[in-house]
Amino acid sequence: MNTSENLTNIVESILFGAGRPMRLSEIRSLLGTQNIDAELPKIKIAINALEDRYLSSALEIKEVASGFRLQIKNEYGDYLYPLWNDNSNRLSKALMETVSIIAYKQPVTRGDIEDVRGVSVSSQMIRSLLDREWIKTAGYRDAPGRPALYETTKIFLNDLNLKTLNDLPPLPEALPVEGALDQLEAG
Numbered sequence: 001m002n003t004s005e006n007l008t009n010i011v012e013s014i015l016f017g018a019g020r021p022m023r024l025s026e027i028r029s030l031l032g033t034q035n036i037d038a039e040l041p042k043i044k045i046a047i048n049a050l051e052d053r054y055l056s057s058a059l060e061i062k063e064v065a066s067g068f069r070l071q072i073k074n075e076y077g078d079y080l081y082p083l084w085n086d087n088s089n090r091l092s093k094a095l096m097e098t099v100s101i102i103a104y105k106q107p108v109t110r111g112d113i114e115d116v117r118g119v120s121v122s123s124q125m126i127r128s129l130l131d132r133e134w135i136k137t138a139g140y141r142d143a144p145g146r147p148a149l150y151e152t153t154k155i156f157l158n159d160l161n162l163k164t165l166n167d168l169p170p171l172p173e174a175l176p177v178e179g180a181l182d183q184l185e186a187g
Contacts, residue, residue, distance in 0.1 A: 007038055008053075011046040012070070021066035021158055065157035065164065074161075098125055099134055099156070103168060107138045107149035126150070134159070 014027055024040050024047075031038045038046075047068055051061045058076040062069055072080065094117075101116050102108055113121050129135040134156040140146040152165070162168065 005049075007036075007042060008046040008049045010036070011043060012050055015050075015061065015068060015070040018069070021064050021069040023067035026067065062161060063163055064161060065154040069158075094119075095125055095128060099129055099152070102129075102135055102150050103152045103156070103165060104171060106151035108151075109141055109147040109149055111147060113150075132159075 010031065011027060014030055015022060024043050027043050028038060028040060031043075047061055050070075054060050058073055060071060060073050062071050097117055098113055098121055101113050105112065105116070110121050110126060126135075129150075130137075132155070133153055135150045136153050138149045138151040141149055157163065157165070157167075
């Protein structure tokens with residue numbers, strides 16, 4: 001087995017065994033503990049080789065906010081749902097609306113979220129997002145009561161298979177009231 005193929009297999013085993021995204025520098029550090037001197041460009045070449053290897057596979061290498069991970073392609077996810085028949089982790093529409101507002105408008109306060117949603121945001125909803133580590137407190141607004149400012153985390157990006165917030169889909173453009181009425185009248 002040649003050296004580059006061996007490095008590719010070692011990187012594959014690290015990504016498989018880690019169970020979480022790994023940065024190139026973390027992979028290099030792990031290789032260093034085994035006296036394997038691999039520079040970042042060689043590790044990236046190994047990851048590219050893995051991406052090619054998985055083109056016709058159910059697996060893929062995905063780069064997310066926290067690094068690279070080995071995962072199952074989306075189109076094969078439905079076959080795994082019976083294995084994970086736990087519905088306790090389902091997300092409510094209100095929770096998804098709340099985290100979406102935070103993602104697009106961050107940093108925001110609970111009051112900002114309530115202004116956008118038009119309904120109150122429960123402490124339990126914020127606690128749920130904090131417990132999932134999808135959001136974090138990013139500071140406090142200089143206003144009466146010093147409300148907490150919330151923003152999304154790398155874990156949120158990782159769980160949604162995103163590398164950066166720029167990868168979020170664009171928000172639909174809101175129509176001016178007159179334009180919306182004209183479109184409704186036009187059918």
